[in-house]
Amino acid sequence: MEIKSLAVSNFRNYEKDKIEFSSGTNVIFGNNAQGKTNLLEAIYLFSHGKSHRAKSDSELVRFGADFMSLGIEFVDKNRSYRALMQIGSNGKKSVKINNVPITKLSMLMQYLNVVMFSPEDLEIVKGAPQQRRRFLDEAISQLYPVYLASLISYHKKLAQKNSLLKKLRINGNANDPMLDVWNEQIAEDGSKIMQYRKKFVEQLGDFAKETHLHMSGEKFDLLYTPSIECDIMNKEAFLKKLEQSKEREVETGLSLYGIQRDELRFFINEKEVKTYASQGQQRTTVLSLKMAQMEVINYIREEYPVLLLDDIMSELDINRRNYLAGRIKDKQVILTCTDIDSASCGADTRVFRVENGRIFVGGDRNVSSSGK
Numbered sequence: 001m002e003i004k005s006l007a008v009s010n011f012r013n014y015e016k017d018k019i020e021f022s023s024g025t026n027v028i029f030g031n032n033a034q035g036k037t038n039l040l041e042a043i044y045l046f047s048h049g050k051s052h053r054a055k056s057d058s059e060l061v062r063f064g065a066d067f068m069s070l071g072i073e074f075v076d077k078n079r080s081y082r083a084l085m086q087i088g089s090n091g092k093k094s095v096k097i098n099n100v101p102i103t104k105l106s107m108l109m110q111y112l113n114v115v116m117f118s119p120e121d122l123e124i125v126k127g128a129p130q131q132r133r134r135f136l137d138e139a140i141s142q143l144y145p146v147y148l149a150s151l152i153s154y155h156k157k158l159a160q161k162n163s164l165l166k167k168l169r170i171n172g173n174a175n176d177p178m179l180d181v182w183n184e185q186i187a188e189d190g191s192k193i194m195q196y197r198k199k200f201v202e203q204l205g206d207f208a209k210e211t212h213l214h215m216s217g218e219k220f221d222l223l224y225t226p227s228i229e230c231d232i233m234n235k236e237a238f239l240k241k242l243e244q245s246k247e248r249e250v251e252t253g254l255s256l257y258g259i260q261r262d263e264l265r266f267f268i269n270e271k272e273v274k275t276y277a278s279q280g281q282q283r284t285t286v287l288s289l290k291m292a293q294m295e296v297i298n299y300i301r302e303e304y305p306v307l308l309l310d311d312i313m314s315e316l317d318i319n320r321r322n323y324l325a326g327r328i329k330d331k332q333v334i335l336t337c338t339d340i341d342s343a344s345c346g347a348d349t350r351v352f353r354v355e356n357g358r359i360f361v362g363g364d365r366n367v368s369s370s371g372k
Contacts, residue, residue: 001113001303002332003043004073004080010065012038013357022350026334027343030354036336039354040116040308042070043334046083047114048138049095049105058091065089074112077303081111106145106152113142113297113305117290117312124289125266125273125282132264139293140200143300147196154189154259157182162255169253174246183246186258187239193259194226194233201264203299207292215323216284218268227261283315291327309335314342 007018013035028036044052045060054060061068067088074081083097095102102108123131141148161182168176201224212220230237241257249256266273266285273285290307298304307328313321314337321342337343340351353360 001076001305002074003112003306003334004075005071006039006042007069007071008039008042009069010062011042011060011068011070012062014038015062015357017357017359019352019359021332021334022348023332025328025343025349026332027340027349027351028334028336028354028359029338029340029343029351031338034354035357036354037118037310038357039359040118040310040334040336043072043112043114043306043308044116045070045085046072046074047109047112047142049108052116052118053120056091057087057093058089060087061089072112074306076111083111106141106148109142109148110145113301114308115290115294115297115305116308116310117287118308118310119312119315121286121290122279122282125277125285129261129263133260133262135289136197136200136262136264139204139296140196142305143200143297144196147193150189150192150196154186154193157185157189158255158258158260161186162253165249165255166253168250172250174250179246179250180243183239183242187235187242190228190259191233191235191238194228194238194262197226197259197262198224198233200296203296204289204292207295208288211291211327212268212284212288215288215320216268216281218281219270220285220288221267221270223265223267225263225265226259227257227263280317284320287312287316287320287324291324294331304331307331307333309333311336311338313337314339 002023003021005018005020008014009016019039028039030036041051041053041060051057051060067086070085072083074083081097082099083095085093085095087093095108097108097111124135137148137151141151161179164176164178164182168174168179201222205222208222209220212218226233228238228241230241245257268277268281268285271277273282277285294305294307313324313335316324335343343349351362353362
C-alpha cells in the first residue's frame with residue numbers, strides 16, 4: 001500500500017498546500033508546533049475516519065474558515081484511489097472515495113491501512129485499560145469491518161442495558177424480562193468480539209515476541225484477559241455469566257461483565273510491564289506492538305500498511321533506531337522529527353520541511369512542494 005499525495009485546505013494551521021510522497025521513507029522535519037503532526041493526522045483520518053487526538057471534528061477546521069478539505073491519492077495491490085474529505089465548522093463531515101460517498105466508518109476503514117506510532121501511544125502500556133481496548137478495537141476494525149459493526153452494536157445495547165439497570169436498582173427487580181432481552185443481544189455481539197480479540201492477540205503476540213527479542217534480547221509476552229473467563233468463547237458461555245450476575249448488576253445499577261471490561265497485559269521476562277518496566281522498556285513494548293501490527297496486516301491483507309512515525313526516532317537509542325531503520329527500509333514510511341540527523345536518512349529518502357503551516361521540499365524554505 002502506498003500514498004501518492006496529500007492535499008490540505010483550511011486544515012489545522014494549513015491554508016492550502018500539497019505534498020507528494022515517495023514510495024520509501026519520507027521525512028517531515030521542522031521545529032515544534034509548525035504543523036508536522038497535522039499531516040500525519042490528515043492521513044490517519046482517511047484510515048480511521050476520525051482524528052487520533054481531536055475531541056471533535058470541528059477542531060480540525062482552520063480558525064476563521066467555514067470548512068476544511070483534504071484530498072489523498074493512494075494505491076493498493078489491486079487499484080488506485082482518490083479520496084476527498086470535507087468537514088464544516090459545525091462538525092458535519094462528508095467523505096468520497098473515487099466519487100462514491102462513504103456513509104459509514106466501517107466502509108472507510110476497508111480502504112487505506114496505516115499503522116501509527118506516536119509518543120501518546122505509551123498510554124497503551126501505562127494508561128488505563130480502555131487505552132488498551134482502544135488499541136485492540138482500532139487495529140482489528142482495520143482488518144475486519146464486521147468487527148467494527150459488532151462493536152458499535154454492542155455498545156448501543158450496553159447503553160440501553162445500563163439505563164435499565166439504573167431504573168431496576170430502585171426496586172431491586174432482577175427478573176425484569178427486558179434485562180433478559182438485552183443480555184441475549186449483548187451476548188450475541190460480545191462473544192463475536194471476544195473471539196476476534198483472542199485470535200488477533202495470538203497473531204500479534206507471535207510477531208511481537210520475535211521483534212522484542214531482536215531489539216532488546218528480552219522475553220516478551222501478551223495476554224488477553226476477558227472479563228468473562230470461559231474455555232469456549234461462545235454466546236452460551238457469555239450469556240451464562242450475565243445471567244449469573246443479574247442480581248449483582250441490579251444492586252450496583254451497572255453492567256459488571258462484558259467486553260467493556262476486558263484487559264490486555266504485557267510481560268517482559270515474566271514481569272508485568274505496566275508495574276515493573278522502565279520507560280525504555282515501555283517504549284520498546286509499544287514499538288514491538290506496532291511492528292507486530294504491521295506484520296499482522298501484511299499476513300492477512302498480503303501487503304504492508306503505510307507506517308506513520310510521529311517524532312519517535314529521537315526517543316530511541318542507537319540500537320533500536322538502527323533496528324527500526326532496517327525493518328522499514330522496504331516499506332512506505334512517513335515520519336516526523338525536529339532533528340533531521342535522528343531520522344537515519346538514506347539516499348532514496350524524500351525530505352520535507354514544515355514551517356508555520358507551509359511545506360517545503362528538502363531544506364530549502366523558499367520552494368514549496370506545491371510549487372508556491
